Structure formats: structure tokens, C-alpha cells
């Protein structure tokens with residue numbers, strides 16, 4: 001089943017063409033890696049997919065439902081009133097769609113005034129009106145999965161970066177999204193903390209979670225992802241099977257980019 | 264001596280009334296003003312900037328006079344006796360709301376954008392995200408400057424004398440003049456000091472209660 005699809009996505013920021021005609025889709029159970037040098041538009045793409053930003057033109061679907069259509073060569077969002085970021089944030093139709101996805105940020109963005117457990121539990125209770133006891137049970141299960149069951153009552157400031165990122169992943173999981181986006185989940189971490197986060201994501205991939213992962217960890221992407229996209233200057237320069245793309249790229253640009261990651 | 268103290272105490276009561284009512288009204292009003300101040304609506308934003316600049320750019324004493332006499336001189340409304348204290352509370356509340364609004368705005372703007380974005384992706388509506396996620400963090404950040412304002416407010420209550428309101432300092436001066444001694448002024452000073460001390464202590468406790476996270 002197709003979880004996410006984007007077609008002909010274009011986005012410019014301050015007159016700069018950040019994304020130029022991006023199209024791809026993600027099927028259920030699939031792990032897609034997005035690679036590319038800094039400034040190539042990876043974050044912008046995830047921000048558009050998660051409604052933190054809107055695209056200028058192009059179309060988008062979640063679970064087969066059309067969320068963004070092209071009207072006279074301009075993106076039109078469902079339930080949209082005008083094209084301000086403000087109305088994008090107030091759009092009730094879009095807020096409903098938000099429960100289909102989760103996003104894990106580079107710098108975690110946990111809520112510092114809440115305990116680890118509350119960070120994981122609050123959105124399902126407040127946003128989705130789920131039963132507190134059920135949510136607590138589920139939250140504790142996910143924290144255990146993350147190896148953090150004894151940190152439930154701690155505050156984010158008492159945790160290491162790797163632990164914080166695992167809480168952020170548990171927070172995303174607890175809403176049971178159909179797809180989870182990761183934006184360089186280990187880039188803000190010290191090298192020795194990277195592996196504990198990658199291991200968790202690897203386990204999620206084994207369980208056939210649908211994920212889109214922006215990463216600079218090429219070995220990880222090669223081993224975990226089913227497919228990979230190489231983003232360069234706002235276009236998909238190469239895409240295909242993750243293992244082949246990373247070990248044996250076809251295009252010169254891809255080769256040159258991957259060369260930088262070889263010791 | 265007892266007479267002096269009871270007189271000053273009645274003034275202290277009047278000062279405390281201004282103090283507490285001003286706090287009760289100006290803090291929420293400041294929050295509303297700060298939201299207008301941060302509004303994307305250019306007209307609302309512009310009007311708010313202008314109003315705040317006037318409130319902060321003119322003496323509070325002048326504002327109190329305008330609030331008290333304005334309705335009579337501008338609109339010819341006959342003032343009833345309760346208008347004196349009402350106008351003082353309005354003048355103080357609106358003036359302090361302007362200061363609080365700027366403090367709150369700075370506090371909200373200092374919260375990392377990632378907090379708003381995480382809340383948005385998790386599906387919180389903007390109102391709920393503000394109340395549950397942004398506001399508590401904002402309060403922690405603004406406590407030190409808000410404490411400064413509150414301490415200033417205690418001393419500012421003496422400005423109510425311009426509309427002949429019998430607050431503590433006015434009473435102390437009256438007694439001092441009648442008894443030809445400056446003792447009442449010292450007693451009043453001591454009251455201000457003790458009250459400030461209590462406020463500082465309470466605010467410190469509140470700050471401590473927020474210190475469990477960074």
C-alpha cells in the first residue's frame with residue numbers, strides 16, 4: 001500500500017530554487033534513505049511533507065488521499081483559505097492528516113519542562129484523546145524498547161543526547177504514525193552516541209516500519225534502507241535500490257558525493 | 264505613636280489594593296497585548312506598537328492624571344467618588360501591561376522555534392501548544408524581569424498621590440506634617456522595604472519551583 005506520494009514538488013525560498021520538481025513515493029513497510037550534501041534541500045523536503053512549510057507547486061498524497069493538488073500551476077492544500085504559513089498551521093483538515101506521520105528532528109526538540117514519560121504520553125492523550133492508562137502502558141513499552149524504562153521520570157536535561165533522541169523516537173512512535181521521517185537523527189550527537197540511536201532505527205526497520213531517513217551515515221543507509229534517493233541542488237539526481245546506489249552509483253555526481261564518505 | 268501607625272496602616276492598605284489589583288489585571292492584559300504585538304496582522308501590530316510606545320514613553324504620573332480627569336475634561340462626564348480608585352487601577356494596570364507585554368514577547372521569542380515545530384507535527388493546535396508547551400517555558404524565562412517590574416510597582420504605588428488618593432506615602436506625609444516629625448516617613452519606608460522583601464522572597468520561591476529543568 002502506498003503511504004506517501006509527492007509529485008512535481010517545487011519550492012523556492014527567498015528567490016532560491018530549493019526544490020525543483022521532486023517526485024517519489026513510499027510504500028508500506030519500506031525504508032527510504034535520502035542522501036545529499038548540505039544545502040541540497042533534504043530538510044526542506046521533510047518540512048513540506050510534515051506541513052511545517054508549504055510547497056509552491058506540486059501534489060501530495062497520504063494513504064491515497066490527495067492532500068495537495070495543483071490548481072493553475074500552484075499548490076492548493078485541502079481546507080486551505082490562503083497561502084500564508086499561518087493559515088497552514090490553523091488548517092483543520094491538515095491537522096487531521098498529521099496523525100499519519102511523525103518527525104524526528106536533528107536536535108530532538110523534546111519539551112524540557114516535561115518528564116520523559118510525559119513527553120511520550122501527552123500528545124496521544126491531548127491530541128488524540130486516548131485513554132490515559134492505555135497510553136501510559138504503551139509509552140512505557142516504547143521506552144523499554146528504547147532501553148530507557150528507568151529514565152521515565154527524568155527530565156530531558158538529565159539525559160545524554162543519544163538518550164534524548166531515543167525519547168524523541170518513542171514520542172513519535174507513541175502516536176502510531178503510518179510513516180516516520182527522520183532528519184539527520186544522529187548529526188547532533190557525539191560519535192560514540194550515534195550507534196545507540198542507529199541501532200534503534202535498525203530495529204524499527206526490521207519490524208517493517210515505514211520510514212524516510214535523511215542521513216549522512218552511508219553504511220547505515222546502505223544496510224537499513226530499501227531504496228535511496230540522492231538529492232542534489234534540489235533535484236533527485238539518482239534513485240534506486242539503496243545498496244546498489246550507495247555501493248555502486250551510476251551518475252558522476254553521486255560518485256563524487258559518496259567519495260567524500262570513504263576513509 | 265499608635266495613631267501614626269494606624270494612619271500609615273490605612274495608607275498601606277490602600278497601596279496594597281493598588282498593588283494587587285494592578286497585578287491581577289496587568290499580567291493577563293500584558294499577555295493579550297503581547298499577542299497583538301506579535302500578530303501577523305500589520306494593522307493590529309502597528310496599533311499595538313504605537314500604544315505600547317506611548318504607555319512606556321510618558322510618565323505614569325501623567326497617565327494617572329489623564330485617566331482621572333480625562334472623562335470630565337474630554338467628555339464632560341460627571342465623576343462619582345469611586346472613579347478615583349477605579350481610574351488609578353486602570354492607569355496602573357494598562358501602564359504595567361505595556362511593560363509586561365514587551366517582557367512576554369521577548370520571552371516567547373526566546374523559545375527555540377523547534378518547540379513550536381515539534382508541537383505542530385505532533386498535532387497540537389496552536390492554542391493548546393501555546394498553553395501547554397510555550398507558556399510554561401515562557402514563564403520560567405520571564406520571571407527575573409517580571410520580578411523587577413513587580414518591585415518597581417510597589418514603589419510606584421506612591422504615585423497615586425497625584426490624584427489625591429490616600430495611599431501609604433500620602434498618609435505618611437500628612438502625619439509627618441501634622442506632627443512635625445519625619446518618623447512617619449521612616450515608618451512608611453520600612454513598610455515598603457518589608458513588603459519588597461516579602462515579594463522578592465515569594466518570587467525567588469517561584470523561580471526555584473521552575474529550576475527542575477533548564
Ligand SMILES: Nc1ncnc2c1ncn2[C@@H]1O[C@H](COP(=O)(O)OP(=O)(O)O)[C@@H](O)[C@H]1O
Nearest residue numbers: 013014018036037038039040041042043044045
Ligand atoms: N528559512 C530559510 N531561509 C533562507 N534560506 C533557507 C531557509 N531554509 C532553507 N534555506 C535554503 O534552502 C537550501 C536547502 O536547505 P535545507 O533544506 O536545509 O538543506 P539540507 O537539509 O539538505 O542541508 C539551502 O540553500 C538553505 O540555505
Ligand SMILES: [Mg+2]
Nearest residue numbers: 042043044184
Ligand atoms: Mg538539513
